[in-house]
Amino acid sequence: MKIFRLILFILHLGILFLLLGTLLNAYIPPKIFPWFNLLSLGFPILMISYIILTIFWVFSWKKRAFIFMFIGLAFINPVKRWVNYSSPKNGDSDIKIVSFNTRAGGGGVSEIGIYLKSQNADVIFLQEDSGISYKFEGYQKTNPSGGFAILTKHKIISQKSIDPQDESVRVPGLQADIEINGRVYRFIDVYLHPFRFDKDMVRLNGNTDANEQKIKDVVKRLIPTFKKHQEQVGFIRQAVENSPYPVILAGDFNSVPNSYEYYHLSEGLEDAFLTAGKGSATSFHDYKFPIRIDYAFSSKSLKAISYEVDRSIHVSDHYPIIVRFSKERK
Structure with missing residues (x-):
């Protein structure tokens, strides 16, 4: 079970870094490094995967769940650009x-x-x-x-x-x-x-x-x-x-x-x-x-x-x- 959780933890970190890469599109143009722009196409899948893994850590009673939840706040506006519920x-x-x-x-x-x-x-x-x-x-x-x-x-x-x-x-x-x-x-x-x-x-x-x-x-x-x-x-x-x-x-x-x-x-x-x-x-x-x-x-x-x-x-x-x-x- 520990090995399984370790694999999921590494996977979760990888998804987090990919999501952070999409934020770099605000600073790095495609002519310099186009791959961040490519990542933005997969943002919905990456974000859903990130949320599912965060929920897994919550139900596993792992402290890392709170760390992933806190970091996830950085993606509130990026998510709202796809799905939003304004007053x-x-x-x-x-x-x-x-x-x-x-x-x-x-x-x-x-x-x-x-x-x-x-x-x-x-x-x-x-x-x-x-x-x-x-x-x-x-x-x-x-x-x-x-x-x-x-x-x-x-x-x-x-x-x-x-x-x-x-x-x-x-x-x-x-x-x-x-x-x-x-x-x-x-x-x-x-x-x-x-x-x-x-x-x-x-x-x-x-x-x-x-x-x-x-x-x-x-x-x-x-x-x-x-x-x-x-x-x-x-x-x-x-x-x-x-x-x-x-x-x-x-x-x-x-x-x-x-x-x-x-x-x-x-x-x-x-x-x-x-x-x-x-x-x-x-x-x-x-x-x-x-x-x-x-x-x-x-x-x-x-x-x-x-x-x-x-x-x-x-x-x-x-x-x-x-x-x-x-x-x-x-």
Whole structure:
């Protein structure tokens, strides 16, 4: 029994160090060491394993249980980025946004159009738009660029693509300065470089050699994409930091919470799900695994009062996210 407990203790320590590695994504970019970003993909499994082992030590009446419980407090916010239960928020809804990766309308252009119109949002962020024209009475649309579009029923002051001016770096976003009820806000629609996986690439079977090759192929695709994301994040950060207006940044980041992309895109901004979300933030549902890659962040002068992942519509491999913000009162 002692040997069994020793093995579990070593395993528990190993999982702890891997979890701590995900926190280093806030400091170490993928171009220097991409493996921490890779760890962030497995955060839910690592965290569940850590909790199960901690419970085991509690029922085994081992003092180490309290040490693991204390250290586990460091992962409260990282866990809440995946699953959260915030208290109800008070405030008037000044701005309602919808962000939706429509998968180029492949699931039904008409159905997507009807859904978006029914939301009556102030601003709609679309990714993988592919130039599809969703026309609603009273709405205007920014010029789509690189799969982006922003729709709004308010006055557009200015708009432009966040263009790196480098053919090796994909356009990561679209910004629009929009006046709503006498105030101007900068809305940034984000779509980071996709990994372009299909289910067969990540589905393991009984063939050990084939599975090993699949894992190698996935890693070979992940790491270069992480490095591309690092460059794209830099250009988006410029659009945020140079804004003279409060910012709402939303879209498909193709990155999970606790990743380098998450830490750096959220810097100085509030994660609307942490503020107002309830339940699971999983927004990408194609692989039947908890994956959150769609987000909404805002300047601190705006407060999220509700956050919803709308699982009622299945026309894309993403669920739309719907957020209501209340502006700071003076």
